Amino acid sequence: MEKDMKTQPPSRLETEEITKESFRQNASLNEKILLCEGMFTDLRDDHDIRKLTRARIESMLYASNLKQSEAPINVHIGRQGINQWIWENNVIPEIPTNVLKEYLKQKLTYDAFAFYNEYIMVRELSQKIAAHLKIPVSDILDKHFTDNEVLTYLSSSFATTGRKQNLMAFIVQHANQFLQTTLQDTEKYSLLFTPLKTNKGKPVHPKIEMYMKQLTKEGKSDHTKARVKTHINSLLVWLVDNMKDFAACQSHTVPVLSITEIHLQEFRSYLLKKQRKGEYSLITISECIYAIRSFFLFLKKTFGFPDPAKKIKSIKASRYRFRNLPTKEQVTAFFNVIEVYSENPLMERIAFQFMLTLGLRSMEVSQVSWNDINMEIRTICIHSKGGKHHELPLAGELYRDLKMLRSIPSKSTYLFGDDPKRIVWKFQNNYKLYSHIAGWTFPGGLHLFRHCFVTNLVGQNPPPQVVQVLSRVIKMDTVSLYTHLNQMSNWRSQEVNKLDYSYRGGK
Structure with a gap:
């Protein structure tokens, strides 16, 4: 009898190929984009997600910052020089x-x-x-x-x-x-002065307070929670003022079990009437109806209450808003102001680079600690909304600045301080100062940098999955809200479409 042929073990090269293929099939995209070029085929293809390399991802994020650039030599004046700048450039001439x-x-x-x-x-x-x-x-x-x-x-x-x-x-x-x-x-x-409002707030409905706690658990921002609370409370105030069923109540004592579908339909009609008169925007009443529907769905899941908003139709509204974004020259001017007037140029340069280069939200920046940064493999872990975590690569000037900051002893809990809310407050205030000196007139605040980030990313035409991962959004529709490519031509087209060319009997 012939001896059974023994199965030969796979060679080292075969094993590596099996490992690579297994990784291609099973690893998350978030892991793939952090690997070196050797993990994927040498034939790079920016539109094939399987062949995208970390080098290409870094190029998308950091673009021209990958090479060491000579920063302009500025005299550091410090924060104490800002008042004099405002005095000379604004007060005296204006x-x-x-x-x-x-x-x-x-x-x-x-x-x-x-x-x-x-x-x-x-x-x-x-x-x-x-x-x-x-x-x-x-x-x-x-x-x-x-x-x-x-x-x-x-x-x-x-x-x-x-x-x-x-x-x-x-x-x-x-x-x-x-x-x-x-x-x-x-x-x-x-005696003619308008009486000042007291800081004591109006009582809040207990069920709204419970819903706010739920939104906090879901990681919603204070701004979002305040907006949702306002929308729901507007319904309760309207019910008290307009429905005899609730005339004896106050907004914080309205029995929510007594609110019916008919009441909500009437309120929806009221909002639409206000919108037609130009008192409310379409996006405002759309968000209001969405907040109310979500509120009653929460009550149903939590207490088993019947949901009167189940059949209330949503109000569709485009969430996109035209924005002008700063040019490269204007961004450079902003960072030059930091070099001249910041109390800590290195630290603030890193913070604003996080927002501009990696698209971090202000609260995400405030919660970055050294435990989230791996300087050896050049990655940063971002704690996003809803308790989610994402890793992104570090490169270019941002990585070099972090190396410099790492060498400076610090006992702070986070990179930029100990209290995240105070960190955000400080950056918001300083953003107003620096953008003012830089000559920026763009509306909004720190979130403008996230719009710049997504727009720059989409402008490089990467695969949609990469945009979604790097932007850290759940739905691709959200990306369009931050994208402002060819914005002037798009805006002109929209304005032209509003024109009425109907015949009016003129000669």
Whole structure:
């Protein structure tokens, strides 16, 4: 008998190929994009997800930053120089009167963000006076502040906060020293001030509070929760004001079990009527109906309550909003401002690079710690909404800056401090300062960087799966909300489509 042939074990090369193929079939895309080029075929194909390399991913994310670039040499002035910049570039050329300049001069010792807010408030006052008198801002004179009619108007229409009332009191007391007139009676105009709102909030319905706790568990932001609470509460207020079934209630005591489908249909019709009158936008009433439907679905799942919103139709609205985005030159100007005026240029450069280069949300930036960063394999773990985690590669200037920061001893819990909310608050305030000095006029705040990130990513035409993973969104539809390619041509097309070419009997 012939001896049974023994099965030969696979060679090392065969084993590697089997391993690679197994990885191709079973690993998540998030893992694949972090591997070196050797894991995939040498024939690169940017549109074949199986052949995409980490080098290509890094090129998409970091683009021109992969090579060491010589940063412009700037003199570091620090935060204390921001007030002087605002004084020289904004106050002197824009604020028209001596009394207003004197007010701001006394605030020059304030922190930069506080002084910036004082300047914004004074500018608002100047614009209100100009609009009221129907003159250019540059034509406002000190004597206008001794005009009883102007002071009466400002006392009721402008002095709506404590800071604004303090400004008005200063104006009344100091206008005379520039005009050598009799001191005005401050109390006379103080009586006309709008009563200030107390910080004590209105009672919230217990079921809404429970829903807010659920949204917190789901990782929703404070901004999202506040918006949802407002939408649901608007329904309860409307029911109390318009439905006799709830006339004896207050918004926080409405029995939710008594709310029926008919009530919700009436409220939906009310929202649509407001939208047709131009009082509400379509996206606002769409979000309102969505929030209400989600609220009642939560009550059904939690307490077994019947769902009166089950058959309430949603209101479709395009969530896309046209945005101008900063150019490369404008982004460079922003980071140059950081180099000159930041208290810690290295740390803030890293924070804003996280947002611009990797698309991190501000709260995600605030929660980054050294435990999330692996400097050896150059990756960062991001703690996203809903308790999810994502890994992205590190490269270019961002990686070099992190190496520099790593060498600096720190006892902070996170890279940028100990309290995530305070970290976000600080970056939001500093963003306003730096963008102002850089000459940016883009609406919105820190989230603008995420719009830049997604737009730059999509502009390189990668596979859709890569865009979804790197953007860290659940639905691909969300990507379109952040994409602003060819934005001007798209906007013009939309505006042209709104034109009415119907015949109106003209010659």
